[in-house]
Amino acid sequence: MRLGQLLWLLFFTLILASCKSDEVDQSEGRSKPNIILIMTDDQGWGDLGINGNSDLSTPNIDRLTREGARFERFFVSPVCSPTRAELLTGRYAVRGGVYSTSAGGERLDLDETTIAEVFKEAGYRTAAYGKWHNGMQPPYHPNARGFDDFYGFCSGHWGDYFSPMLERNNEIVEGEGFLVDDLTEKGLSFIEANKDQPFFLYLPYNTPHSPMQVPDEWWSKFEDKKLDSLYQNPEMQDMAFTRAAYAMCENIDWNVGRLMTKLEELGMLENTIVLYLSDNGPNGWRWNGGMRGRKGSTDEGGVRSPLAIQWKGQIEAGTAIPQIASTPDLLPTLADLAGIPLETNKALDGKSLKPLLLKEEREWPERLLVSHWGNQTSVRSQDFRLDHEDRLYHIPSDPGQQVDVSEDYVAIKEKLLAKKKEWIASVLVELPENDTRTFTIGHPDFANTQIPARDGQAHGTIQRSNRWPNDSFFTNWTSTEDKITWEVEVLQAGKYEVEIYYTCAEENMAPIMRLSLGNASLSGPVDLPHNPPLEGMEYDRVPRGESYVKDFRPFTLGTIDLEKGVGTLSLEATQIPGNQAIDFRLMTLRRLEK
Structure with missing residues (x-):
């Protein structure tokens, strides 16, 4: 063979090798495992059949543990928002500024890297459907923390589970049916739409957190059911509350089954990692394996959670893992299982559990976990x-x-x-002694900002509808000396359209409302009566401790020119013709020009 022919042969060999290499890379890209992470709200370790509770049936969740791995000693935080922050970041919640469950203390610091950002950077489509609870106003909003799509609510709890007011990507929308079913429907659609590319789907369900609302088909089984698995001090147990919680858990299990059926129908079980856990201990005294403590406690019963991880063909069915682990471990574990280089701007507190899941190591170092x-x-x-x-x-x-x-x-x-x-x-x-973070308005990448009653401070005679700020509203606005304030920072100057979600009886028409910030102000009358009754009790299976809700409707107050900077946003009633001004639930500020 002549030298020229040899060089041409070598050239074509290299070209073919390059093409084959490209095909391998593309194939590897397509083979990245999908992630579905399901987190329930206030479901205890003992609220599952697999853990020995004879009073309810959870076959689909039980199947996850039987066909995957089950962590026997997995720990979360004692309450909602810290657990979610640790899941998102792989770090203790207080490092990220999360110290409360409302009024700003639930927000995750902006210099933290989230699990959604990690997977999005690796080419994944990302979505979160459910309860966020780590900040509402962008850049704290889930759409600003790595999630391409968000549907649900950002507050710590919600007051109505049947077609309630929700948001989709920071826009107010109305839900479709029972909330957990609705969230699952959104998840099923997301799976279908992204079946040909890797995705990360976060499903933070809102039950069995109170209010204890569940459809009749689930409640009917438990309404008069005699309970056999009881708390060690049965006189402390609220049986009706427990029955409602179990009905909600069986509804969750049904929805988990729907998700797994969809994966099976699409042939995606072998390329999807499914995780199931809860965010804290049970929200009532009920059977929990004899452990001391419930939600809010750092005792065993307050922080022990179920954790099931299924990955067909990779994690051996029936794997039982006795080693202790905790929520910060999930981010490094999932990145490791997916083969994603984990680059965060801060050191993690969690460690990858992949060696335990795939049985790669026999030795596992001793650990100490803090709650x-x-x-x-x-x-x-x-x-x-x-x-x-x-x-x-x-x-x-x-x-x-x-x-x-x-x-x-x-x-x-x-x-x-x-x-x-x-x-x-x-x-x-x-964790700083004082939280100096403001509530943000007008993020450059997001035209809409929500300012809820939850984050406000009432002055004068104004009262909150419930001592728990989440999902509350302000009422008893009887004096022109009264006002509601928020400490805010306008991130981008501009003209903002203001909508206020209100109720006001016809006999109290038409109060003049005034919104001000710095040198800017806006005034206008509420001249359309809207006085719906309190709602929620008709769906509650047991009396609630949280606020009831109303069908709050928006009215447009007008537009206001806001300058960039920090200040006090104030809402006042400068004229009150009747006995009181409006009941206030929420305000939205939409930037009209950049």
Whole structure:
């Protein structure tokens, strides 16, 4: 063969190799596993049949654990928003500024990298359908934290589960039917639309958080049911509340089954990782495996959650993992399973659980996990828990934390005490004493900003409809000296159209409302009566502790020119012709020009 022919042959060989390499790369791109992450709200570890509760049936969730991996000792935070922040970032919640469940304390700091941003950067389509609870106004909004599509609510809880007011990508919309069913429908559509490309689907369901609303078809089974699996102190248990919670859990299980059926129909089970967990312990005293504590507690029962992870063909069916793990582990684990390089701007507190899931290592280092909420901090080793009062318990033999074994395990107690002291000094210290963050208006990439009653401060006679700010409204506005204020920062100057969601009886027509910020102000009358009754009680299976709701409707107050900067946004009633001004639920400010 001549030299020229040899060079041409070599050239074509390299071209073919390059094309084959491209095909491999493209194939590998298509083979990235999809992720479906399901998180329930206030469902305890004991609210599943697989964990020994004989009073309810959860076959679809149970099947996830049987056909995948089951973590026997998985821990979350004692309440909603911190767990969600840890899931999003792989870091302890207080590092990201999350210290409360409302009024701004639920917001995740803007310098944190989220799991959605990680997967979106890797080419995934991302969506979140349900309860967000880590900030509402952009750039705290889920659409600004890596999620391409969002449907649900950003507050800590919601007052109506049947076709309620929700939002889709920061626009107010009306829900379609029972909320968990509706969220699942959105998830099914997302799966169908993205079946040919990798996706990350986050489904933070809103149940069994109160109010205890569930359709008749689920409630009928439990309304008069005798319960056999009881809390260790049965006199503390609210049986009606428990029955409603179980009905909601069976509805969740049905929706999990719908998701798994869709994956099976599309032939996607082998290329989809499905996770299931809850955000904290049960929201009532009910059977929970004899553990001490419930939602809000750093004891075992307040922070232990189910965790099932299924990945057909990769994770061996029936895998039981006894090693302790916690919410911050999920981000590094999923990135590792998906083969995504994990580059965040801050060090993670979690670690990848892939070696346990795929049985790649026999040795696993000892870990100490910290649970914190309010003034409670506890530490968990593989077998022991140091509670917030520094008592030591051997959990395998004493899940109810009845016997303090400090004197029997002095060295272990000293180790856990040292961890607690170190955590408080190095992690908790990152949380500022005072929250100086403002509520943002007019993010350059988002025309619409929602300013709810939840985030406002009432002055004068104005009262909140409930002591829990989430989903509340302001009422009893009887004086022109009264006002509602928000500490805000306008991120981009411009002309903003203002809509106020209100109610006002005809006999109180027409109060003059005035909105002001700095040198800008806007006034106008509320001249259309709208006085719907309180709603929600007709759907509640047991009396609620949260606010009832109304059918609040918007009216356009007008437009206001806002300058960039920080200030106090104030809403006043300068004239009150009747007994009171409006009931206030929400205000939206839409930028009309850039």
